[in-house]
Amino acid sequence: xxxxxxxxxxxxxxxxxxxxxxxxxxxxxxxxxxxxxxxxxxxxxxxxxxxxxxxxxxxxxxxxxxxxxxxxxxxxxxxxxxxxxxxxxxxxxxxxxxxxxxxxxxxxxxxxxxxxxxxxxxxxxxxxxxxxxxxxxxxxxxx
Numbered sequence: 001x002x003x004x005x006x007x008x009x010x011x012x013x014x015x016x017x018x019x020x021x022x023x024x025x026x027x028x029x030x031x032x033x034x035x036x037x038x039x040x041x042x043x044x045x046x047x048x049x050x051x052x053x054x055x056x057x058x059x060x061x062x063x064x065x066x067x068x069x070x071x072x073x074x075x076x077x078x079x080x081x082x083x084x085x086x087x088x089x090x091x092x093x094x095x096x097x098x099x100x101x102x103x104x105x106x107x108x109x110x111x112x113x114x115x116x117x118x119x120x121x122x123x124x125x126x127x128x129x130x131x132x133x134x135x136x137x138x139x140x141x142x143x
Contacts, residue, residue: 009067009136011037013045015059022061033063035136037090040078041071048074053081065135072096076114083119088127088135091115 010021024030038056041048067088070078075096079089091111099105116126
């Protein structure tokens with residue numbers, strides 16, 4: 001099996017977590033550039049509002065890539081905000097089991113398809129698998 005190198009994803013749900021990642025980067029513990037998954041709407045974390053997402057994105061270190069995970073009912077609203085703001089989206093059953101209010105999703109694929117459709121409707125292209133690997137800094141392949 002060939003080795004696989006992935007840019008470390010830093011999951012943050014408040015500004016203090018982002019500041020700690022930057023500190024650890026300066027100390028040489030986390031490589032640059034960094035990729036942040038900004039989690040919004042989780043209990044005990046930053047709220048899932050446009051203002052709070054803008055604050056977190058504005059606080060990112062220069063050169064970082066970022067993804068948004070909206071929790072619960074805010075999953076797709078935060079996905080739309082990320083698409084509009086030029087970020088990336090992470091959806092799945094770990095965030096919400098609903099494809100729309102009161103309707104259980106049949107699969108993670110259904111949730112991903114919905115975000116891809118939203119991106120297209122908002123004028124954003126969805127990354128191909130090779131483009132996604134480049135964005136996330138994934139090199140190598142499983143054999």
